[in-house]
Amino acid sequence: MLGFDLLWSLAMRPLVATIDLSAVCHNYAVAKRCGPGREAFAVVKANAYGHGVREVVTALHDLADGFAVACLEEAAQVRAMHADARILLLEGCFEAVEVQLAQQLRLDLVVQSQQQLDAVLAAHAGPPLNIWLKLDSGMHRLGFDADGVRAAHGALRNSAQCNELNLISHFACADERGHELTEHQLACFLDMLDLDFDQRSLANSAAILTIPAAHMDWLRPGIMLYGATPFADLSVAQLGLKPVMTLSAQLIAVRHVAQGESVGYGASWVASRASVIGTVSCGYADGYPRHAPAGTPVMVNGQRVPLVGRVSMDMLTVDLTDLAQPAVGDAVELWGNQLAVDEVAQAAGTIGYELLTKVTERVPRRYLNNH
Structure with missing residues (x-):
């Protein structure tokens, strides 16, 4: 029977909030x-x-x-x-x-x-x-x-x-x-x-x-x-600030969806072309906004892709059709150094304050201090 420590080391869900102190x-x-x-x-x-x-x-x-x-x-x-x-x-x-x-x-x-x-x-x-x-x-x-x-x-x-x-x-x-x-x-x-x-x-x-x-x-x-901006028209970089939290996940599934097929709860998003859909290990129980609409940006392997379908409790889905050879395990950034939390918040009709404060306890924090 597996010991708890070994089970814990093997069972880490691929989602982490990295905090740069x-x-x-x-x-x-x-x-x-x-x-x-x-x-x-x-x-x-x-x-x-x-x-x-x-x-x-x-x-x-x-x-x-x-x-x-x-x-x-x-x-x-x-x-x-x-x-x-x-x-x-x-x-x-x-x-x-x-x-x-x-x-x-x-x-x-x-x-x-x-x-x-x-x-x-x-x-x-x-x-x-x-x-x-x-x-x-x-x-x-x-x-x-x-x-x-x-x-x-x-x-x-x-x-x-x-x-x-x-x-x-x-x-x-x-x-x-x-x-x-x-x-x-x-x-x-x-x-x-x-x-x-x-x-x-x-x-x-x-x-x-x-x-x-x-x-x-x-x-x-x-x-x-x-590392978030209070202004709609001034970015973190323009203000000389540095992002602090990077919310990172992975692709946990990649599948092909035919034109006319729907994705997610409520079938609210329908593929207008043959599409490649990625499932990401983050959902609203982790603090990602459930109300984020299709088109909200997500970074996969450093490239911007759109959110599609409704955000689920533990997962969300993105359109990978325009990426070359996406695969399970590919790196995903929900916000952070590559994608400003304020941009995600604006797409979701809220503010960066809310997204940061709503990252839930089940998301492990990893702390960096480069002093």
């Missing part, structure tokens, strides 16, 4: 060069956008000025890996008891509502926190309006619970260059600077790359860290 470090350095003299929170929420928070934080351990996360669970993970880093809790505390945990973890804490403000002011035990008051400058998702920021500033400035008192906001349309709301949000933020805030943060990836006036004291690089 040196590219993460390169992209963080690009953010820092965009804002000379500024500090930067590396945004590592959502398991570092699907790349592996443990590995990304370790790679940036001696490079990043701080890290930003969405929830206390993520903050605790980062603190366990980095005893001294500033860790920004972007959505603040959801329950009053969490303020004590934030104190124990020595977090930088966003305060974005009256409920959160009251919870901080009621926290008498524990060390004072670095507080980031969230201004709703026009996105209308989280945060105080201008009057609310001024009132909260007055309540916190000399309170025992507050160490630094800082200001933060978030752009809604910085990825759409020239959008009028961006100018409005910047003006709204600047209107608050008559208050004596210690630090300020406004710039996400899009603003870091294209809006120097928004850089303030702390940058917040997110999607750019992972």
Whole structure:
């Protein structure tokens, strides 16, 4: 009977997400060069956008000025890996008891509502926190309006619970260059600077790359860290960034299909000519978008071919008719160095953020670090 270790070594499905950690470090350095003299929170929420928070934080351990996360669970993970880093809790505390945990973890804490403000002011035990008051400058998702920021500033400035008192906001349309709301949000933020805030943060990836006036004291690089672009009209290469994740698979079947025959669930794709169809070891249970339409690009042996038929749970199919002698075992890239994740996302009617964060746990990660 085969031992488990031997069975495991023989049974690896041909699908892997290769993560280039040196590219993460390169992209963080690009953010820092965009804002000379500024500090930067590396945004590592959502398991570092699907790349592996443990590995990304370790790679940036001696490079990043701080890290930003969405929830206390993520903050605790980062603190366990980095005893001294500033860790920004972007959505603040959801329950009053969490303020004590934030104190124990020595977090930088966003305060974005009256409920959160009251919870901080009621926290008498524990060390004072670095507080980031969230201004709703026009996105209308989280945060105080201008009057609310001024009132909260007055309540916190000399309170025992507050160490630094800082200001933060978030752009809604910085990825759409020239959008009028961006100018409005910047003006709204600047209107608050008559208050004596210690630090300020406004710039996400899009603003870091294209809006120097928004850089303030702390940058917040997110999607750019992972080698995807926030812009529809500027590529990763144009921005000086490097792709981080390459999602690689193989052809696991090659078959000939006659003109008029259909491929896949629902028979939604019908061959308009005698065709060669390849089956690829990746599906929507791995994170590839089920809604990707026929024609979405896939790379086979370094050549671009179109997706055909519906994406299945564990497989997808591509048209190999124009390739010379395709064979089982041929290399497939779903996205990565040869094919930008943003191009795949655009074809599927979504964004690179979603594709990267949806790569599921059953896809093994392989880490490279060429430093």
